[in-house]
Amino acid sequence: MAPDLKALFQRVAATADPTSVTRAERNQIYRLPPPDEEDRLCKEKTGFTMDELKKKAMADPETLTEVETFIIILGATHDVHIPGSGSSTLLWKMGLVDDEHQLARQVHHLLSNEYDIEVHRRAQKRARAFDDVKKARKAQKRQELVAAQAARIRASRPQWVNHMFDAQLPQWGFVIFRTAYSEGTDEKWRVFNGIFGTTVIQVFHKHWRIAASLSSTHVPIAVSDPLLEAADLETLRQRFKAMRERNEIPNRIATDCLLVADRAGPSEPDPWQNTLFLRAVNPDYDASAPNPSDEDLSGYEGVITIPLPKAVDWLYYCFFANSEDWETRYKVVKGGAAEQMVSTGSICFLN
Incomplete structure (x- = not known):
């Protein structure tokens, strides 16, 4: 962990009021772009700022598009053409040593709140729905290919x-x-x-x-x-x-x-x-x-x-x-x- 980032984690861990942590600091902790850049990317891809997108997830999660869903889950840097792209806490945590792991867990626990948890829960549920649709389409396509192959074989038989x-x-x-x-x-x-x-x-x-x-x-x-x-x-x-x-x-x-x-x-x-x-x-x-x-x-x-x-x-x-x-x-x-x-x-x- 870079010294300046570690200092930020230590400062946030010592605070008594998690609401005093700015959005810019939160984004830095979660490996997200600065707020202005994050909103620009989010609006460019969805037509909403990140805050507006979260409100949509809370108000009507069934209308979230696939792009909107994965931007909530993986961040505004997510590219639909690159599966898994965007911010992933698990990935950057892999490079931490033991005391840094403990510090990161402490900070993430401090910054977690019911609103963000619920936004992500609804986005995850929507993502599973998209995944189910893809699996169903894939299964149907596979069945169609099998049926077409069977039809070709049958047509070629006496x-x-x-x-x-x-x-x-x-x-x-x-x-x-x-x-x-x-x-x-x-x-x-x-x-x-x-x-x-x-x-x-x-x-x-x-x-x-x-x-x-x-x-x-x-x-x-x-x-x-x-x-x-x-x-x-x-x-x-x-x-x-x-x-x-x-x-x-x-x-x-x-x-x-x-x-x-x-x-x-x-x-x-x-x-x-x-x-x-x-x-x-x-x-x-x-x-x-x-x-x-x-x-x-x-x-x-x-x-x-x-x-x-x-x-x-x-x-x-x-x-x-x-x-x-x-x-x-x-x-x-x-x-x-x-x-x-x-x-x-x-x-x-x-x-």
Whole structure:
């Protein structure tokens, strides 16, 4: 503390009448400009002198502007473009030694009065109101940005992906039956399950990038039972329907289609470079039922063969949305893009 300032503090501390301390002395103690300069700055920024501004705070604090509020709190030197600028007792007290701290506390206690305390209390309350408004606007802006981003993502997704997201599926997938149990097929079955999971990730992370989270809820039910060695379709259908009747198939796992892995795993040296093919079976197929259309469905026995990637987008969505019947699916894989995928063996994706 400078010698002349310390002398002022000591003189004020010794006075018996705090009202005898002039405004100029008060301003010097509180690190404020001289009264004339303070009023000039205050009027320049608010249209009021400091005394008039305090009276406004007492009479109608709800009409204080943000600038007026912070000039009362931080002084006339406060600049709205520089947060925290102005007078701060805490800041200049940081440079005081112990005896000076005690002297400063004594003087500030002596000079404090109910009027100034109430003026500052009302200004602080008004400042909190401004802060609440800013926080609310910031939160609203953040919500608008999030909503706009969500809208952009939704607009860029295919409709079927949006339907899947809208359903908020806790899990989804198919029941998959293993039908090969000869020596060496355990390892192939393990590899098959790994490829299946990796394919789901590839489909939703690489092709449907904005649908990546769907892969985390894909939970297929893998059935591995040696009693199903080389099982025919009728055996698999009966086993599946028994599971369905006993409520062993979790909600949102397809109950009107089962998948069959005829080989327990790939035979190629590098299975990651080739897709696998599965049979998708209608568990309720009835060969004696009449043909629902006039079209030739010869060769259709309630089963279609599809490349693995199609089981996790096109095929599942068919059942999820109930958008196609089995005869339509058969015609799709027989004469459309799916047949080309089966014949070429390349990994293709639903457009």
